[in-house]
Amino acid sequence: MITVTLPDGSKREYTTGTTGGDIAYSIGERLGKAALAVKVNDKIIDLNRPITGDADVAIITLKSDEGLELIRHDAAHVMAEAVQELFPGTQVTIGPAIENGFYYDFAREQPFTDSDFEAIENKMREIIKRDEPFTREEWSREDAIKFFKDKGEEFKVELIQDLPKDEILSIYKQGEWTDLCRGPHLPSTGKVGTAFKLMKVAGAYWRGDSNRPMLQRIYGTVWRDKKELDAYLHLLEEAEKRDHRRLGQELELFHLQEEAAGSVFWHPKGWTLYRQVENYVRNQISAAGYVEVKTPQLIDRKLWEKSGHWDKFRKNMFIIKDSDNSELEDHESTCSCGCHGAKDKNEDNVRYLAVKPMNCPAHVQIFKQGTKSYRDLPLRMAEFGCCHRNEPSGALHGIMRVRQMVQDDAHIFCSEDQIISETKEFCALLLKMYKDFGFENVGVKIATRPELRAGTDETWDKAEKGLIEATEATGLSFDLAEGEGAFYGPKIEFHLTDAIGRTWQCGTLQLDFVLPERLDAEYTGEDGNKHRPVMLHRAILGSLERFIGILIEHYAGAFPVWLAPVQAVVATITNEFDDYGQQVVDTLKKHGIRVESDLRSEKITYKVREHSLKKVPYILAVGGKEKETNSVAVRTFGSEGQKVMGLDEFIAMITDQAKMPA
RNA sequence: GCUGGUGUAGCUCAGUCGGUAGAGCGGCGCAUUCGUAAUGCGUAGGUCGUAGGUUCAAGUCCUAUCACCAGCACCA
Numbered sequence A: 001m002i003t004v005t006l007p008d009g010s011k012r013e014y015t016t017g018t019t020g021g022d023i024a025y026s027i028g029e030r031l032g033k034a035a036l037a038v039k040v041n042d043k044i045i046d047l048n049r050p051i052t053g054d055a056d057v058a059i060i061t062l063k064s065d066e067g068l069e070l071i072r073h074d075a076a077h078v079m080a081e082a083v084q085e086l087f088p089g090t091q092v093t094i095g096p097a098i099e100n101g102f103y104y105d106f107a108r109e110q111p112f113t114d115s116d117f118e119a120i121e122n123k124m125r126e127i128i129k130r131d132e133p134f135t136r137e138e139w140s141r142e143d144a145i146k147f148f149k150d151k152g153e154e155f156k157v158e159l160i161q162d163l164p165k166d167e168i169l170s171i172y173k174q175g176e177w178t179d180l181c182r183g184p185h186l187p188s189t190g191k192v193g194t195a196f197k198l199m200k201v202a203g204a205y206w207r208g209d210s211n212r213p214m215l216q217r218i219y220g221t222v223w224r225d226k227k228e229l230d231a232y233l234h235l236l237e238e239a240e241k242r243d244h245r246r247l248g249q250e251l252e253l254f255h256l257q258e259e260a261a262g263s264v265f266w267h268p269k270g271w272t273l274y275r276q277v278e279n280y281v282r283n284q285i286s287a288a289g290y291v292e293v294k295t296p297q298l299i300d301r302k303l304w305e306k307s308g309h310w311d312k313f314r315k316n317m318f319i320i321k322d323s324d325n326s327e328l329e330d331h332e333s334t335c336s337c338g339c340h341g342a343k344d345k346n347e348d349n350v351r352y353l354a355v356k357p358m359n360c361p362a363h364v365q366i367f368k369q370g371t372k373s374y375r376d377l378p379l380r381m382a383e384f385g386c387c388h389r390n391e392p393s394g395a396l397h398g399i400m401r402v403r404q405m406v407q408d409d410a411h412i413f414c415s416e417d418q419i420i421s422e423t424k425e426f427c428a429l430l431l432k433m434y435k436d437f438g439f440e441n442v443g444v445k446i447a448t449r450p451e452l453r454a455g456t457d458e459t460w461d462k463a464e465k466g467l468i469e470a471t472e473a474t475g476l477s478f479d480l481a482e483g484e485g486a487f488y489g490p491k492i493e494f495h496l497t498d499a500i501g502r503t504w505q506c507g508t509l510q511l512d513f514v515l516p517e518r519l520d521a522e523y524t525g526e527d528g529n530k531h532r533p534v535m536l537h538r539a540i541l542g543s544l545e546r547f548i549g550i551l552i553e554h555y556a557g558a559f560p561v562w563l564a565p566v567q568a569v570v571a572t573i574t575n576e577f578d579d580y581g582q583q584v585v586d587t588l589k590k591h592g593i594r595v596e597s598d599l600r601s602e603k604i605t606y607k608v609r610e611h612s613l614k615k616v617p618y619i620l621a622v623g624g625k626e627k628e629t630n631s632v633a634v635r636t637f638g639s640e641g642q643k644v645m646g647l648d649e650f651i652a653m654i655t656d657q658a659k660m661p662a
Numbered sequence B: 001g002c003u004g005g006u007g008u009a010g011c012u013c014a015g016u017c018g019g020u021a022g023a024g025c026g027g028c029g030c031a032u033u034c035g036u037a038a039u040g041c042g043u044a045g046g047u048c049g050u051a052g053g054u055u056c057a058a059g060u061c062c063u064a065u066c067a068c069c070a071g072c073a074c075c076a
Helices: A020-027 A029-034 A065-086 A114-130 A141-150 A154-162 A226-242 A244-250 A268-287 A301-307 A325-334 A360-368 A416-436 A457-474 A514-518 A544-555 A575-590 A604-613 A624-629 A647-657
Strands: A002-005 A011-014 A037-040 A043-045 A055-060 A101-107 A134-139 A169-174 A177-180 A196-205 A214-222 A298-300 A319-322 A351-355 A379-388 A404-414 A443-447 A479-481 A491-497 A503-512 A534-543 A568-572 A595-598 A618-622 A631-636 A643-646
Touching: A011 A020, A020 A029, A020 A037, A020 A055, A037 A065, A055 A065, A065 A101, A065 A114, A065 A169, A065 A177, A065 A214, A101 A196, A114 A196, A134 A141, A141 A154, A141 A169, A141 A177, A154 A177, A196 A226, A214 A226, A226 A244, A244 A544, A268 A379, A268 A404, A268 A416, A268 A534, A268 A544, A298 A301, A301 A351, A301 A360, A301 A514, A360 A379, A360 A404, A360 A514, A360 A534, A404 A416, A404 A544, A416 A457, A416 A491, A416 A503, A416 A534, A443 A457, A457 A491, A457 A503, A491 A544, A503 A514, A503 A544, A514 A534, A534 A544, A568 A575, A568 A604, A575 A595, A575 A618, A575 A624, A575 A647, A595 A604, A604 A618, A618 A624, A618 A647, A624 A631, A624 A643, A631 A647, A643 A647
Parallel strands: A002 A055, A443 A479, A568 A595, A568 A618
Antiparallel strands: A002 A011, A037 A043, A037 A055, A101 A214, A134 A169, A169 A177, A196 A214, A298 A351, A319 A351, A379 A404, A404 A534, A443 A491, A491 A503, A503 A534, A618 A631, A631 A643
16 A cells, blocks of 8 residues: 545545555546646656555546646647648657747758648647557667667657667557657547647757758747637737837837848937936946946957957957958059059968957956056946857847947956945846836846856956856856856856847846956055956847847837926917917926927817827827917826826926936 | 748838828928927838739739748857
8 A cells, every 4th residue: 555645635545556646536526637747756657557555646637737748748749640640751859848939950951931820720729539558568768779770760760879878768559549658648639628729830950950961940939828828829929019129110219121131220219218217227337336438439450369258259349351442442443453452561460359259358458457466456447348149040040149238247357255235236237227217027047157268267267156156146046057157257147038028138247257367357456465356247128129129019109208208299289279288398498398389270079080100109289278378288198188287297207207317 | 941921111010802102100491489208290111021923003912032010940
């Protein structure tokens, strides 16, 4: 006999080898039917596997997230079977459950297109209707390799070969269809249900490695029932309306165009927003003891070689050959060879300049001017640094991933024993500022040493340890991102989420023992000896472009008054009151309010609709009544109706709301 | 960079079998002067991303290229 402890703490006795399914039915008929799998001592296993000892047992049903994840995983298997039935010769690889659904990666010569989705979905429904039981078998390595080799499943063979020697190979069958899988699985395909939809097909590298073959990944979404599925699809539609690229155009914030791919054309309204954000940051960091600098765009190759960028980052840098243009013109005007190329008289003397991709080496140059003492530390040097990086074409994305960006960058030069206090202060400042922008949920990761890196392992040991300790000291919880650090040091990453749930790294703090060494920065310590400062590279917003992109999606374009490019529009009821309307506009302008007038001979309903669509915080309608009493009829964005208030009263209210957070 | 898709008026999009390029919104003009999410009428906008090719004829078919979209890889 074994003793089973249920989640409510009650204990029951069963014969040894009883299954999760048996337990579910022994508790109740309905639970038995609803059971999908069973959690035994925190490990989820199939319902029909025997339980051989005393254990904590929980029956997994669709009510739990774990149950939902199970049907998503099984939907992937069902899709794989469907695809192989419909498209013989397609090889299967891996297919996990993910947030909102699943994907499965296939190898097939011909591409899948969305027009294949209907057929695949229908076949999936057929398989689900067949309600094939999932059965688990344990095979020997040799048998498994032979089986998949015979089937021509090279990718599966590779997976098996790479599994640890002592790992038990579990094979799952759903009807006739066989797959290598760790499990667990549902009792049968019928449990997957019908609330699923194939979403998109895209390429994905085998094992995430760009040197290996590209597979075809089909994504699907799966929910408990049709209602949940519809709700999710509706959510996606709504999210589309928040897309910063769409709002950027609708609200006349910025545009992008082919001739400057990856660089933003900021329009007056967008630039107003940008400047608000920039000035806010400037105020905040100034209060936090930073000094602001500005450094060159073009810097000689020599400095980048010293810093290590030339070695480790060159593929992302825009590099310019510094030739004498007058010579070039002379050559072009006199020569008939048509070469029109820069022919340098002496190739040995050619200089190369790089447009800066980062500000750090330049900041070290400022640090190195004159001598520094321990009394100067920590020296917090900030710059709204305009950086260019030649990002791969496929990486560009609206204003979130661009080739020209402005970082709210700073480098804190400090001593080793200041790392923890500086990190703590930085994290506090970052969280405060994010909160002012309305972000409460921030994902935190610590990224450790990458393969391509500068500095010794000892240095990295020290840096990683220091950063983790400092972050722990701030009380933030974080995930580790192994191998994702910068080439000069490990980093803390702060991630924000866009409208459709993609996360973007914004803030960062990177601990660097390498650059001060390479660029020979030093200060005189209390002991009178020379010491290396530590550099903390840090950004709060990350890049203004990306952050503003996120900000647009976060507020769906309806900015709080302090950020709104246009804070109020004065709209006259009829042209008879244009004089008064203009007077109101002038008064508001005098009070520093960003206000526009709408004196067109349109109906007030038309004007209200238009400015509402532009998400202007306040629409002030003025007509006869308002003129008589020196008031305005205020319509607040997001609410119906209006409130008549004295102009002074309105000014007091909006001025208060327009204040930048302190 | 890779895989797939898309590119037609300022915007959103239609354009069948290859046969003289269309709608709605917006713009402009005129009328209207109106009290909280679209007033009416009229009118002007296009080298169909770019470059080649096939064809009597190309928005439509083919090739190349650029940009964008989704995902992957890379990254703030």
